[in-house]
Each structure stands twice: as C-alpha cells, then as structure tokens.
Amino acid sequence: MRAYRRAARSAWLWPEEAADLLAQDRQLTELHGVGPFMAKQISRWIEKPPKLGTIPPERRDFMALADARKILQAKPEWSQKLRGDLQMHTHYSDGSGSVREMAEAADARGYEYIAITDHSKGLKIAGGIDEKRLAKQTAEIAKTNMSILRKGGKVTVLSSIEMNLNPRGEGDMDPRALAKLDLVLGSFHSVLRVKHDQTARYLAALRNRDIQILGHPRGRIYNYRLGLSADWPRVFAAARKIDKALEVDCYPDRQDLNVALLKIARQEGCRISLGTDAHHPWQLEFIELGLAAALKAKISPDRIVNFMSILQLKAWVGKLRRAR
Ligand SMILES: [Zn+2]
Structure with a gap:
C-alpha cells in the first residue's frame, strides 16, 4: 500500500x-x-x-505535469502570455515559505506579479489570519516590494486573501479590511460532500460584493472528494454578466476547474483566474497544469485574468468595486 x-x-x-x-x-x-x-x-x-469504467469518478479527469508539458509545448506562445500567479500561501497561514521567498521564486520565473492569498480567520484548521495579522502582512508585502525594486527585481507582490465563504456565500472578514487589499479570492471549505445541486450557493458567492475571484470552485480532491455539482452554464453565465472570475486551482490533486468545466466556461465567456495554491516556493511550477487545462479547453486569452498586465488587473478590480 x-x-x-x-x-x-x-x-x-x-x-x-x-x-x-x-x-x-x-x-x-x-x-x-x-x-x-x-x-x-x-x-x-x-x-x-484498466478500463475507464473501473476508475473511481474522484480520480478521473486529472492530468500529470508530463501531460501538461506536452500540451504546452505544442503552443509556446500561450505560456509566454502568463504574467503571474493568483493564489498562494505563506507561513502566515498553512504555507511554509515567507512573503519574500515566494516573491523571489516568482521573480526567478519572470513574473510581473503574484498575489499572496493566505487563509482567513474562519478556517482555523489552516491557521487562518484575522484583520490584524492581515494588516501586518500587507505592511510586510509593501516592504518586500520596496526591497525587490531596490535589487532590480521585476515582480510586484499583491496583497490578497483566500477568504473563507460559508455555504450562503458570505465571508468572514471585515469588508473595510478587504477593501484595502489589491484583490480578494473567496473559497468554500465546508459542506463539500453534499450531492444535491449547489447552483444557489455559487450565485450567492458571485454576488458577494467583497470578492472578485471564486477559488477552487468545485472543492474536489483527487481520490478523496468529487466536489460540488451545479447548473454550470448558469453559474458561468452569471459570472460573465457581473464580470467576475472563476479559478483554476492548479494544485495537482485539485485541478479545479477541470477541462470539462472550462469548456462550458469558454462557451459562457466568463473570466478565468489561474492560481497554484502553492504552499512552498517550488510549487509555483504547478501553474503549468492550469495553463494546459485552459489551453486544452480553448479559453480565449482575453478571458484569462493572469494574462493581464498589473495595471489592467488593478483596473478590473477597481471597476468591480465601484460597480457594487
Ligand atoms: Zn482553499
């Protein structure tokens, strides 16, 4: 075993x-x-x-890094559009690297930006942070950005958070603290094994005024949990209408959204964000799994949040905040 x-x-x-x-x-x-x-x-x-039918559903539709690299090698200009990574954790919550180590790893990859998205206070099991710790981290990020700039580095660290959402789509942080961040992700971490349709939950989360990106939407985990089901065309169409993004969490045992759902997202035309969910600096390489899935699903490059420049990204967040 x-x-x-x-x-x-x-x-x-x-x-x-x-x-x-x-x-x-x-x-x-x-x-x-x-x-x-x-x-x-x-x-x-x-x-x-083994026949496909003998593979349990919670192990289907995943790719390995070798698969992803084959897909990406066929169209090198796709990966060159990537400007950054929009989900990762540090030792502020359950990651092992510091803000600075994540930034250095991102700079080595030639990124223009990364978003640090530690867990919020409601997710105690992952060491979620409260408003005070978040403010401390934001100050550390500002200092890190200054020192990167002084050393001739190119990457900018964006202050963000992976806010825990309850099944009603509500967050657990003071909206005033969230408004100070560059970007806010919201994710579900509870009641992920229910079998009935969860469309209402997704529509509520998308309407949440404080978030711009819905992280690992299905909540699936390889060989462990199939994740939630919903009327996906309706969810993606709603995201498109209010111009919010759904994420591809690129962590190997998540790959959530997967290729099948990304194809539906492409038809509905909503924005897609790529985040590695890295918990160590070396895990930034997981981005290839998400890049390959988006390419395979033929997502239009103008729909991928991480293909925007940092100015376009900030303008998008600003527009969503003014619209609420
Ligand atoms: Zn999460």
Whole structure:
C-alpha cells in the first residue's frame, strides 16, 4: 500500500511519461518513487490499461505535469502570455515559505506579479489570519516590494486573501479590511460532500460584493472528494454578466476547474483566474497544469485574468468595486 501511495504521489510530477520511458527501452525505476515492484505493476498497466469504467469518478479527469508539458509545448506562445500567479500561501497561514521567498521564486520565473492569498480567520484548521495579522502582512508585502525594486527585481507582490465563504456565500472578514487589499479570492471549505445541486450557493458567492475571484470552485480532491455539482452554464453565465472570475486551482490533486468545466466556461465567456495554491516556493511550477487545462479547453486569452498586465488587473478590480 505504501509503495502504491508513494508512486501515485510522485507520478504527478514525473518529468516524462512512464510509457515514453518504456518505448525508449529505459527503466521505470528512473522515476521518483518507483522501485522494482512498482516498475513491474506499471509495465503491466501500460500493456493492458484498466478500463475507464473501473476508475473511481474522484480520480478521473486529472492530468500529470508530463501531460501538461506536452500540451504546452505544442503552443509556446500561450505560456509566454502568463504574467503571474493568483493564489498562494505563506507561513502566515498553512504555507511554509515567507512573503519574500515566494516573491523571489516568482521573480526567478519572470513574473510581473503574484498575489499572496493566505487563509482567513474562519478556517482555523489552516491557521487562518484575522484583520490584524492581515494588516501586518500587507505592511510586510509593501516592504518586500520596496526591497525587490531596490535589487532590480521585476515582480510586484499583491496583497490578497483566500477568504473563507460559508455555504450562503458570505465571508468572514471585515469588508473595510478587504477593501484595502489589491484583490480578494473567496473559497468554500465546508459542506463539500453534499450531492444535491449547489447552483444557489455559487450565485450567492458571485454576488458577494467583497470578492472578485471564486477559488477552487468545485472543492474536489483527487481520490478523496468529487466536489460540488451545479447548473454550470448558469453559474458561468452569471459570472460573465457581473464580470467576475472563476479559478483554476492548479494544485495537482485539485485541478479545479477541470477541462470539462472550462469548456462550458469558454462557451459562457466568463473570466478565468489561474492560481497554484502553492504552499512552498517550488510549487509555483504547478501553474503549468492550469495553463494546459485552459489551453486544452480553448479559453480565449482575453478571458484569462493572469494574462493581464498589473495595471489592467488593478483596473478590473477597481471597476468591480465601484460597480457594487
Ligand atoms: Zn482553499
């Protein structure tokens, strides 16, 4: 069991497909997390793939980094449009890096901006922060931006938050504190296993005056939770009408929105935001999973929030705030 779990966790990030290695007569044990026992199992699966129907629904429609890279290599100009990453955590909540470490990792990737989105106070289990800690972080971000600028760095850190939303779409933070941020994400973290239609919940969240982006909309997690269901065309159409964005959380075991829902979002024309949900600086590379999903779903580049310049991004947030 442990060998299976270890290999399954590593498989997201294998730089090459196991099948490609076999085709080149190479050993599967080259892959991280694969010993001789797992190598034999994987070869068997590749020879005789399991039928789709036998794969549990909570494991379907995910891609690995190797898949994403193949998709992105076919159209390099797509990835070049990316200006930044709009969801990540620091040690203020449940991340392991500092604001500065996240900024340095983003600068190394050539980003124009990142948004720091730690959890809000209602999510105690993830060390959510209150208004006071948020203000402290915003001050630290301002200092970090100054010091990056002095050292010739290009990236700007945006102060933001992943505000916890209850199932009625209400947040848990003082709107005056939120209005001081560059950007606000709202996400559901509770009552995620209900089976009946949740359209009303999504419409309420989109109407929430304090948020611009709805984070990891379905709340699915690989092999653990299928996530919520809704009348998706209606949800995306509502987002389009009030010009708010839904997110692709690019964390490997989330990939939420996934390609199937992104295709519906493309038809309805709503904005899409990409966020890695990184909890360590190195995890910024997860952005490729979201970039590839958006490309595969043929989302128009002008609908992707992260393809905007920092000025356009701020203008969009300002417009939404004035409209409420
Ligand atoms: Zn979250």
